[in-house]
Amino acid sequence: DAGVIQSPRHEVTEMGQEVTLRCKPISGHNSLFWYRQTMMRGLELLIYFNNNVPIDDSGMPEDRFSAKMPNASFSTLKIQPSEPRDSAVYFCASVGQGGPEAFFGQGTRLTVV
Amino acid sequence: GDSVTQMEGPVTLSEEAFLTINCTYTATGYPSLFWYVQYPGEGLQLLLKATKADDKGSNKGFEATYRKETTSFHLEKGSVQVSDSAVYFCAFTPSGGYNKLIFGAGTRLAVHP
Numbered sequence: 566d567a568g569v570i571q572s573p574r575h576e577v578t579e580m581g582q583e584v585t586l587r588c589k590p591i592s593g594h595n596s597l598f599w600y601r602q603t604m605m606r607g608l609e610l611l612i613y614f615n616n617n618v619p620i621d622d623s624g625m626p627e628d629r630f631s632a633k634m635p636n637a638s639f640s641t642l643k644i645q646p647s648e649p650r651d652s653a654v655y656f657c658a659s660v661g662q663g664g665p666e667a668f669f670g671q672g673t674r675l676t677v678v
Numbered sequence: 679g680d681s682v683t684q685m686e687g688p689v690t691l692s693e694e695a696f697l698t699i700n701c702t703y704t705a706t707g708y709p710s711l712f713w714y715v716q717y718p719g720e721g722l723q724l725l726l727k728a729t730k731a732d733d734k735g736s737n738k739g740f741e742a743t744y745r746k747e748t749t750s751f752h753l754e755k756g757s758v759q760v761s762d763s764a765v766y767f768c769a770f771t772p773s774g775g776y777n778k779l780i781f782g783a784g785t786r787l788a789v790h791p
Contacts, residue, residue: 569721596777608767608781621778656721660777665710665729667779669721 571657571670578677583645586673589638590659598667599632599642600656608656614640647677680705684768684782691758691789699753699766699785701742707773711735711744711751714767716784722767725753758789 570589578584590597598613612622614634622632629648634640644651654674658667684701691697703709710729714722726735728744728751735742740755751768768782 598778607783610778610780613778658722658779664777665712665771666724666727667722667777669714669723671721 569657569659569668569670571655571673573673574671576673576675578647578675580648580677581646582677583643584647584651584675584677586642586655586657586675588640588642588657588670590640590657591661591668592638594659594661594668595637596660596664597634597640598658598660599640600658602654602656602672603652611642644675647675649677652676680770680772680780682768682770682780682782684766685785687765687784687786689785689787691787693760693789693791694757695789697753697755697758697762697787699768699787701751701753701768701782703749703751703768703770703780705749705770705772705780708746709770709772711742712769712771712779713740713742713751713753714769714781716765716767718764725766758787760789760791763787763789 572587599611601609611624612632617634632642654672656672658669660667681704712727713725715725716722726737728735731746733744742753765784765786767784769779
């Protein structure tokens with residue numbers, strides 16, 4: 566298996582633009598997590614899904630952030646409109662049914678200018 | 679609430695020195711405990727894990743023992759190498775928590791020849 570695949574690896578966008586980050590979890594995994602990593606706040610859990618259903622989105626910073634998981638093999642994290650303070654590395658991770666190990670993607674480095 | 683406290687970095691060591699990175703957690707029930715490692719520009723990788731009290735996780739010369747009485751999971755290595763330079767994250771999954779990972783702030787390790 567190719568592991569968790571995130572795209573794009575790098576994204577530079579202007580403030581106010583919409584940004585969509587993508588994640589393909591490992592085939593057969595049923596839990597998916599979105600994390601944000603910054604120097605100031607470390608690793609923050611934004612939202613997670615189980616069997617494609619959002620379980621807890623209390624970590625989503627504000628209404629500008631939204632996430633979807635339309636099927637077991639794809640998830641998106643959207644920021645609209647983006648702001649400079651959203652600049653961070655965003656990670657996606659998936660966990661198999663038996664758990665507990667989480668497998669992380671390589672991350673998307675987002676820069677909002 | 680659930681949380682992880684780990685040693686602040688950076689930790690700077692000479693090659694072949696002994697490494698300890700302290701980690702304590704606050705959780706109810708019987709969480710599973712993990713150490714993840716992040717090399718520059720990459721996602722997090724599982725280094726080792728322990729799923730019940732007194733278990734010892736080990737990998738690549740690193741070890742950590744699940745101490746429920748002290749709610750600790752300290753990471754140790756007897757002789758570090760330059761290639762061990764990375765950021766180390768202590769984490770746990772709460773009991774019955776959909777394998778959601780709670781991370782510590784991370785400890786940066788720099789090993790010099």
